[in-house]
Amino acid sequence: MLSILRYRQLRHELEKNIQFYPPKQNPAGDSPPQSQIANGPLRAAGRPFESLENGESNLASLVTLQNDQRAHVPGVEVVCTGSLPGNGKSEIFVVGFDSENDQLNPKNWSLAYKWRTLGIVGMTGFLVGWASSIDSMVIKQAQEEFHVSDVTESLTIALYLIAFAFGSLVAAPFFETVGRNPVYLVTLSLFMIFIMASGLAANIGAQSAFRFLAGLFGCTPLTTFGGSMSDIFHLLDRTYAFPVCCSLSFLGPFLVPMVGAFIGQSSLVSWRWSEWSTLIIAGLITVSIFLFIPKTYSPVISLEMCEMIRHHGKLGIDQIKLSMSGEAIMESRSAEESFSEDEETAACVDEAHRLGLRVCSHARARDAVIQCARHGVDVIYHASYIDDEGMDMLEKAKRKHVVAPAINWLYTTVHEAKPYGYTLEQAEKVGYKKELEVAIRALREMRRRGITILPGGDYGFARCPHGTYARDLEHFVRLLGFTPMESIIAATAGIAKLFMQEDELGKILPGYYADCILVDGDPIQDISILQDHSKLNILPLDSLPQSLGAQTSAAFMQRNNFNYVSYVDEFGKPRIGHLDFNNNEISPLTMSSCSPLQNLYEVIELGEEDVVRGEGSPVNLSSVKVLPPLPDQDVLCIDVNYRKHATEYWDSGYSRNNGESQVFSKRSTSVIAANEEIFPHPKFTQSIDYEGEVGVIIGKTGFNIQADKAMEHVWGYTIINDVTAREKQRDHHQFFIGKSPDTFCPMVYDTFTPSQRLPMLHIQTFVNGEKRQDGTTADLVASIPRLIEVLSSVMTLQPGDVIATGTPHGVGIGFRPPQFLQPGDIVEIAVTGLGKLSNQISLPSSKNPQLSKTLEKTNIPIYNLDRTWGGTSLTQIGPKNYINIRELGTANTKKDPIVFIHGLGASLEYYLPLIQAAGLEESGHRIILYDLEGHGLTPTRASHTATLKTFAADLELLLSAKSIDSATIVGWSLGGLIAMYFAQMRPSMISKLVLLGPGGSPLPELAVNMFKQRAALVREQGMEASGVAQLVATGATSALTKATRPLAFSAVRQFLVSTHPEGYAKGCIALAKSPETVISVEALRMPTLVVAGRDDAISPLQLAEKYLYRLPNGRLEVLDGVGHWHVLEDLEATASVVKTFLEQE
Known part of the structure; x- marks a missing residue:
């Protein structure tokens, strides 16, 4: 084995001599290998920038491996910069190291701290070797105590070693998911438990089992300490760190013979001291890890960073700034060095974007810029040392990123900082001069590739204080090759994008008005x-x-300039949103009260100051159904209102008027949205023509409006295709019939508000991609103010009225021969600031879509539908039957389902206390509750007549929809009558009946008249003003309830006043018509419980006793002190009798 000194020598030789070799050519489109990183400026994978001038050679660079120069972030420091506003709500927070030389970063620890940590981790390897060896020294003692052979006792050592193979399979994956320290602490703790158990073992079987379990958890260090080492040391430093760790692992078996021989031969201590010594060593190592080793594992740190982002997101910040690379002035951390790991950046960006926050980054280093581009960082500050790879990535995603280089900071630091104590020599020494040169070349290349570069910054120093950011405009022109106008656009439209206000600020487009600074001079000639x-x-x-x-x-400053679009949301409700032309996404808009906007008429009436962005997530334009912006009113039109078009129209042979302009209208059924098909009406016309027009939207009611005041009544503009059947226009002396066929008025989904200014709009029309029309509103014969003046002289203009202002020349009849539209043709009309209107001519065999739309419309009101926001929570049980259902318990049960039917003036909520008090949900029953028509959340159509038959039909549909063949029915009051009638009609579907105060059948004539009068009264005055709520609450509760149960009495009133008057009236009429459907009580043979309140004045006790007498299998329970609202007046008593009855077989 090579010595540590030899490893260090090799390391220095590598650092000194390793050279950069270009890789083999990759196939087209492949990116260079990720392990190849050039530290020199403007390089990646050996490829120089094409923009390097005069054949300038590449700067020398060393190859490093991708992770060599990066560091894991052990914690997150959040710093409020306090200088850059976000979206008008809060400040920017910087997330990253608390400095570029953060000593909490494991790779930045001092050498002594690193070796101390490595020593503690390495001792875990020592422990494993010790524990596997020391038992071999005491086999004889253990063999004698357990009376087994030496072969059997050796099994304990074999099992310990076998367990190594299985334990590593468990420990290693957790090491890469939960982090280093938790795995060390948990496995070492379990190791100690089983070593202690082995030392206390009473027989060879217990010892063998506990030794195996100890080995299962004790093998962890051999699997994992290499990961800890890689967290702490750079790649080349590991060449001598790794042997040290390995040496500690061998030290254990080396020392064991000295200690083990003493234990094995001594008569003073038992063989069990081999286990106690292992336990002591393991305890010391575990405590040391707990006290002295901090977190080092990057993914765990990433989770902490995400949590920090979530925390500050809740505080209301809207921008996160990551500090990802060094700074030249920090001599121990180069600006070319990135200390952010790829997974850390990905985690931060994903979490911030999930919360709707914008992510910015301090990223000078090459690797930091690549991470920003790869993971979607929105704003990249500096990007000085970007290379070709990073440049290519930014170019591919240039709509997602902006670069803010803060070039004035670099320029003043290099050239103007001497008076402030920072010389050019110092700037050159630490690398600022080099960075300025590199950054200039990189930024020039970015401009050439169309990457957004922004002036300004968030810095402020004596040499470049706040208020001097305009110098960047001059630097952009003189250093980066921008034209003066490009520099100004970067400072306006670009900066608006930086602050997430690109929809409100910085629009430099035809058709948009801008507030201007009047300058004493010409910035185009001298930007400074x-x-x-x-x-x-x-x-x-x-x-x-x-x-x-x-x-x-x-x-x-607070004006909102939205591109309005009308669309259908995911719940099928019409909504108004803002369309972002850059990404075709719709953001929902609301009133300032946060109530949703349903149509453009509401927007116009409110005024733009009361329209704000909603909280909902944006949706893609292609994923929703777009609606016409203003479909409910006829469109007012003016013909031949462009000079050149007037000439082509009069020369076409299709004109039969006297050369004067005419006012006409297009019927509202002709209005369709963008991208909807135009029905060609093959039996009506063979000469369909297009006319691209600007539509003026009226925002304020007016009559006899003077031209100089006309623009005060204009709310906005839209695009219209005035589709025309030319032969019908010619043959009729008025235009209406040729202009109003269904679908002949496509209108763009987007509308533009001009703030009372009259823009010059550019109009272009294309047919199948061929430009046909090209004109501007400057060519109008009658101006928009004049049109408003003329029209308002004879009619009152209303908010939402649309005036089509005429079309430029280039229509189909202007060609020789005429070029009419054919099925399949696509007509596109583009107007500056308004987007594009596109529609296709459908096939002659298609159907007129307006017919089905018209059939779907109704003027008959549907009451109670607004409580569910158009029925979003309702369940369809029939073609036109929607009811509110709540289901409790489990559907997979052998017990009979229980269906609850409430009474007049209540809802399904009436039964919930009863279900809880009786423990019905816990008893295993499937429970279904629903609201009757017009009650609770179930709607009712005004034209529908409710009767016992219709209520019973709804119940049958409900059981069928829920696949229920047999059920117990609980009915109260009106619900009791419905239950009995249904039981009479479908006896096989009813297993039991519970009737709480059922109404009479038939009702006496006096009661019939009373219900009819009550229905009329609540329809006229409502539940409260009519006095019905108070009358019923007083008459239907007991004296005891009114005197001592105020909560119950208030609940009765609450049910009544919250019931929709039409729903209550429908129930009254159903009762009034009940004599038409007399119930045959004697035919109800299923077990039936009748519950009566002794003080019930609505369904008195005498009525309940008559029902009992007539029921073949009936039972009566009387509740003292209770009126008609049993559940509310005495819940315990009602629950007790119902529960007892249901539990009986």
Whole structure:
């Protein structure tokens, strides 16, 4: 074996002499091997940047293995920078080492600390060798005590060694999942327990078993101490650390003969002291590991970092900043060195993104940048030592990343820091001069590849204080090759992306208005002028000139500019969201009260200040059904409103008017959404044409609006395809019939709000990819204010009205011969700032989609549906039957299911106390509760008449849907009548009946009239204003309840007032019609329990006694001091009689 000195000599020779050799050529598209890392700037896998000028040679570099220069992070330090706002909510927190030279990092420990730790870990190997050897020295003593042969006693040693093979299979995987220390502590503790048990063994069998178990857990160090060593030492340092650990393992068997010989030959101590000595050594090592060895394993540390991110996410931060590489000024930690492990970065980014947080990183080193690109870090600060591999990765994902190099920090540190005590020589010595040169070349290459680079930073020093970040604009132009305009765009649109406000800030696009700084000079000629505050004279905000010293309008700063889209969410409900054009994702929007928005009419009425981003996760545009933005009103239109189009239209032969513009409308059934198909109406027209138009959306009601005030009534803009049947337009003297066929008005899902400004919009139309129309609103004959003035002179314009403003030239009839649309043609209309409207002409054999949509509409109200947000929690039991069901217990039971039917004015919640008090769920029954029509959460259609027959039909559908052939039915009040009627109709499906205060059958005429009057009363005034809730609560409870049970009385009232008036009225009508369905009580032969309240005025005791007399297999239980609401008035008594009855066979 080579000596330690020889290993150290080899290590130094490797560091000195190992050279970089380019790898073999990889197949196209393959990335270089991950083990090849160039420390020199601008290199990876031996390939120089193509942008290196004048054949400049690559800087010399050494090969290192990927993990050589990285360190595990044993803990996480969170530091509030306090200088960069996130999304207006909080500050940025830095997650990483508390410094670049963190001594808690195992690879940064002092040499003495490393060797102390290695010694403790290595002693576990000593222990294993000791324990496996010392028993061989006391075989004779143990053999004599247990009266066995020496061969049998040797079995204990063999079993101990055999256990090594199995124990390592268990310990090693846990070592890589839960970390180092837990495995050491647990296995050593179990080892000591079984060694102690072996020392106390009374026979050879017990000793053999305990020695085997001791070996099972004692082998752990031989499997795992190499992992601990790799956590602490760099790769080349392990060349002498590993032999030391191995030497300690051999030291145990070396010392055993001296100690073991004494124990084996001595008459003073028993052979069991071989076990006690092992136990003492194991205890000392276990305590040492517990007290002196901190965590070193990277995945465990990653989990801690994730927990820290979760903790601060709960505090409201919106950006996490990782410190991943060194800094030149820290001489012990180079800026080219990354101390972040790949799995740590992945864990942090995944956890932060899962919580909706943006991840930033201080990453100068090559490896750190690659990790950022690989795992999706959003903002990469510096990226100075990026190489080709990292550059390629950033280029492929350039929409996901932005780079903020803080170039002014480097520039001032190198060239302008001398007055502040930091000379050029110092900057050159520590590497800043080199980093500046490398960074400039890298950033120039990034610009060439289209990677987003941002000016500014989060630093502040005497040589580059806060407020001087505008110098980066000059550096971008002079050092990085940006044009002045590119530099300005990077500082506006780019910075908006950095702060997650790209939808609200920094839009430099046609059709968008920007607030401007008025500069005394020309920044395009001299970008440095923007650094001179004296040259910045006026700042117009929202069209109002203000000086730089004026306080910015809070309303202006908080304005939300959303790209509105109407869509159907995962629950089938219409929603309004914001469409991000960059990734085609829709973010839900809500009112400022956080209530969801269902349509654009609500948005218009609220005003943009009351529309905010919701808390829901974004959804991809392609995964949802998009709805037309404003489908409920006819679209107002103006023809030939573009000068060139007027000429082509009048020359086409399809015009029969006198050359004057006409106002017409398109019927609301013609409105469809983007990507929906246009039905070609083959029996109606053979000349379908397109017209790309801008639609103006009215936001404020107005009549006789003057042109100079017209824009105050404009809410926004949209795209319209004014599809036209040309021969019908020509043959009819008015346009309506040729413009209004179903689906002939596609309207883009997105709408744009202009804040009362009139933009110039660029309109382009493409048919199957061929450009047909290209114009701007500057060519309008009648301007938008003029259109609003004319239309409002004769009609009141309402919020949500859409005015189609006309189409530019290039329509189908303008060609010779005309080019009409054919089935399969795709028409795309693009307008700046509004996105794109795309629709395809469907086949003639297709069906008109508007027909089915119209058939689905109804003007008959469905009551009580809003309580379940459109029925999201309801269960369908029939074609049009949806009810609220709750199921308890288990479906896999031999006991009869129990179905509970509540009474008038209650819900399924009425029975839950009874089920708990009677222990029915624990008894093994499958329990089903449901709300009657119009009660609880079950809706009711206004046109539907409820009767005992319809209620019984719902019950049958429910049992069928739940695959129940036989059940016990519990019915209270109206529910009792439903149960009896169903038992009469389907006796084979009922095993038992429990009737709580069942109503009379038939009801007397007086009761029938009373229920009819009560139904009319609650429909007119509701449950509370009509006094019905108070009347029923008072009349249906006992005197004892009203006097001594206030909680029960309040619960009765709560049930009644929370019942929808229409649902209560439906129940009243069902009772009023009950004489039409008289129940034959004598036919109910199943066991039946009737429960009556002695003070029940609704279903009096006399009625219950009559039922008992008529029931063939009936039983009556009377509850004292109870009225009609049995469960609420005396829960214990009601539960007792019901439970007793159900338990009887």
